[in-house]
Structures are given as C-alpha cells and as structure tokens.
Amino acid sequence: MAAPGDPILTARDLWVSYGSEPVLRGIDLTLVEGGAPVGVIGPSGAGKTTLVHTLLGTVTPSRGSVTFRGHATHRLGRRDKKVFHGAVRHVSQYGVPTHDPRLTAQRYLDGALKDARRAGRTHPTTVDGLLTFVALDPAYAARSVVTMSGGERQRLALAHALATRPDLILLDEPLTAIDPGLRAEVLRRLAGLTADLGIAVLLVSHDLESIERLCSEVHVLADGELVASGRLRDVLATANHPAVVDLAEAAPLTAQRLR
Ligand SMILES: Nc1ncnc2c1ncn2[C@@H]1O[C@H](COP(=O)(O)OP(=O)(O)OP(=O)(O)O)[C@@H](O)[C@H]1O
Numbered sequence: 308m309a310a311p312g313d314p315i316l317t318a319r320d321l322w323v324s325y326g327s328e329p330v331l332r333g334i335d336l337t338l339v340e341g342g343a344p345v346g347v348i349g350p351s352g353a354g355k356t357t358l359v360h361t362l363l364g365t366v367t368p369s370r371g372s373v374t375f376r377g378h379a380t381h382r383l384g385r386r387d388k389k390v391f392h393g394a395v396r397h398v399s400q401y402g403v404p405t406h407d408p409r410l411t412a413q414r415y416l417d418g419a420l421k422d423a424r425r426a427g428r429t430h431p432t433t434v435d436g437l438l439t440f441v442a443l444d445p446a447y448a449a450r451s452v453v454t455m456s457g458g459e460r461q462r463l464a465l466a467h468a469l470a471t472r473p474d475l476i477l478l479d480e481p482l483t484a485i486d487p488g489l490r491a492e493v494l495r496r497l498a499g500l501t502a503d504l505g506i507a508v509l510l511v512s513h514d515l516e517s518i519e520r521l522c523s524e525v526h527v528l529a530d531g532e533l534v535a536s537g538r539l540r541d542v543l544a545t546a547n548h549p550a551v552v553d554l555a556e557a558a559p560l561t562a563q564r565l566r
Contacts, residue, residue, distance in 0.1 A: 309376060311341035315475045315507060316362055316380075316395065320371035323357055323531075330354045331361065332531040333371070338475055344501065344508035346522030346539070348515065348554060354531040355511040356400075359479045362509075363397055393426040396473040400480035402460030403452050403467070412438065412455075412463055413448040419470035428472040430504060437466040440500070442493055457484035462493065469500065475507040482517065494520040515539075515558040519565065527551050540565045 309315070314337050321334040331354050338345060349355055360366040362373055364380040373380045375391050383391055403415060416434045423429050435445040441462035452460065461484050468476050482490045498521050501508050510521050511528075518525055519539055527535040527542060529550030535542045543565055546552050555562035 309340050309474070311339075311505070313340045313376070314338070314374075315340055315376060317374045318358075318362060318371065319374075321358075321361060321368050321373065322370035323354075323361055323366055323368050329369075330357050330531050331368070334358060334531075334533055336362075336526065336533070338507050338509055340474060340507060341505040342507045343523045344498065344510060344521045346518035346525040347509065347511040347528050347533075348513065348518045348525055349511075349528030349550065350513055350553065353528045353550075355513075355528055356479055357531075358528065359397065359399075359477050359509075359511055362477060363395070364391075393422075393428060393471065394474040395477065396468040396471060396475070397477045398461075398464045398468050398479065398481045400461070400483055402457065402462075402464040402484075403455075405452050408451050408453050410452045411448065412443075412450050412452060415452060415463065415467060416448075416470055419467045423471045426471070430472045432470065437470055438463075440469070440496060441466045442489055458482075458486075458489075461485065465493070465497070469506075472504055473506060475509070476501070478508060478510045478512075480512050480514075481510075483512075483514070487516070490517065491520060497521065515554055515561045519561055527554065 316338045318334050318336040321331050322329055323331040347355055361368055413434055416437055434448055438445050438447055443462055461482055465481055482493055512518055525539045525542055526533045527550055534548040535551050543555050543562055
C-alpha cells in the first residue's frame with residue numbers, strides 16, 4: 308500500500324536521443340505520493356515534452372530508467388500497466404485528442420467517470436461539476452468536442468484527467484491557449500483540488516507565472532539538463548545559469564515579485 312511521501316515515478320540518469328544529439332541528458336527526478344506540485348520550466352526545445360513522454364513510457368530512454376512504484380515502466384505486465392494508467396494521467400498542450408464529431412463533452416467526461424468507478428477512484432463530482440471547475444459553462448456538455456476552441460479543449464482535457472482522481476497528473480503546458488486571467492483562476496482551483504485529493508502534480512511549462520502559481524518546487528531544464536532546482540524564489544535569487552537569467556528576464560514582474 309502506497310503511503311504519502313513514497314515515490315510514484317522515479318527517473319534515474321535519464322538520457323534520450325532522437326538522432327545523434329541527446330535531447331535529455333542525465334535527468335534525475337522523483338515524484339512522490341501526495342507531494343506538493345513540482346514544476347519543470349525551460350525554454351522551447353529544452354526537452355520538456357520529451358521528459359513527460361519518457362516518464363509516461365511512450366519514449367524509450369537510451370540510458371537510465373523510469374520506475375513506477377519501484378518497477379521499471381518499460382517492463383510492466385498487462386495488469387500493472389492498467390494500474391499505471393489509472394494512477395498516472397497526462398494532459399497535453401493539445402487538449403482532447405479527437406477528430407470524432409460525435410464525441411460530446413458529456414460523453415467524454417462520462418467515460419472518465421465510468422473509468423474512475425471501475426478503478427475505485429471516484430470523488431464527489433459530476434459532469435456539470437467538472438465543467439464548472441475548469442470554468443466551462445455546463446451547457447458545454449452537449450457540445451461536440453471538435454467544435455471547441457483550443458483553450459476549451461485544453462480545459463476539457465484537464466477536467467477529464469481530474470475526473471479519474473489519479474495519484475499523479477503530468478501537465479504539459481496544459482493552459483497555454485487561455486488568457487492569463489482565466490489561466491490564473493484555473494491554476495488556483497487546481498492547486499486547491501489536487502491538495503484536497505492528494506494528487507501529485509508535475510507541471511512542465513515555459514511560463515514562469517504558471518509555475519509560480521502552482522508549484523512550490525521547480526527544476527529548470529535547459530538543453531536537456533536540469534540546471535537548477537529548489538524553491539522558485541531561491542532558484543531565481545541564486546541564478547547563475549544563463550537559462551535561469553533568461554527566464555527571469557522574460558518575466559521581469561514575476562521575477563521581481565519573487566525576489
Ligand atoms: N519525435 C522527434 N524526433 C526528432 N526530434 C524531436 C522529436 N521530438 C522532439 N524532438 C526535438 O527534441 C528537442 C526537444 O523537444 P521537446 O518537444 O521535448 O521540447 P520542449 O521543451 O517541450 O519544447 P516546447 O516548449 O517548444 O514544446 C527539440 O529540439 C525537438 O525538435
């Protein structure tokens with residue numbers, strides 16, 4: 308039985324290459340049960356999405372390993388894979404992955420609630436409640452997902468992941484397509500709900516403000532390496548890597564507030 312603080316996903320000396328040049332270089336990262344949200348921030352092309360896919364097992368590392376509760380993810384049997392997919396959910400920057408015009412928000416979220424019941428992962432929520440949580444009008448339940456805007460699809464994907472009450476949620480730029488005010492509000496709600504339900508979060512983003520709103524611990528990813536780690540305030544205060552300096556310069560108001 309997993310207890311708070313036990314590792315859920317652990318990456319050890321993770322190296323990934325698509326061609327000859329490594330995209331991830333020796334990443335060490337541990338995400339724990341019920342842990343406070345962890346952020347990975349880095350510029351475009353730093354390797355953030357690759358890191359998420361490697362944690363999920365959809366990209367195979369050339370060196371190093373990812374373990375789920377102590378078991379190598381690339382060697383999970385069918386049953387353990389099912390457990391893994393219930394425990395660890397992913398929300399990509401592209402939102403709901405569908406081209407099916409018949410898929411409504413209601414059907415999509417109903418499916419997630421059904422999955423949650425089957426896996427014993429329910430929490431007191433409904434389709435209306437989930438839509439409202441991500442700041443979508445409950446009338447959207449009847450909408451075909453393919454007719455929704457990018458920002459609406461992103462929020463629907465987030466609602467879907469939350470419906471299944473995972474132990475860990477991997478968020479890859481999940482709210483980039485919505486305006487900063489709404490993004491701040493959804494992140495605020497997300498921080499509250501994940502804390503209440505004990506869901507651990509990894510947020511990868513290039514946006515310092517989003518990371519600040521959700522994450523107490525951050526890692527800076529630059530050219531495939533984690534070059535600084537700690538509380539965001541401390542990381543910015545001791546910025547001695549050019550990538551950290553660039554981050555602070557790109558969001559001067561946030562950086563100034565934190566210093
Ligand atoms: N399937 C692939 N084949 C070849 N190269 C890839 C592939 N996926 C990513 N890359 C390259 O790996 C590097 C890291 O990409 P990745 O998408 O992980 O970065 P990122 O930090 O998520 O970027 P962004 O913030 O722009 O989404 C980039 O140079 C990218 O072009």
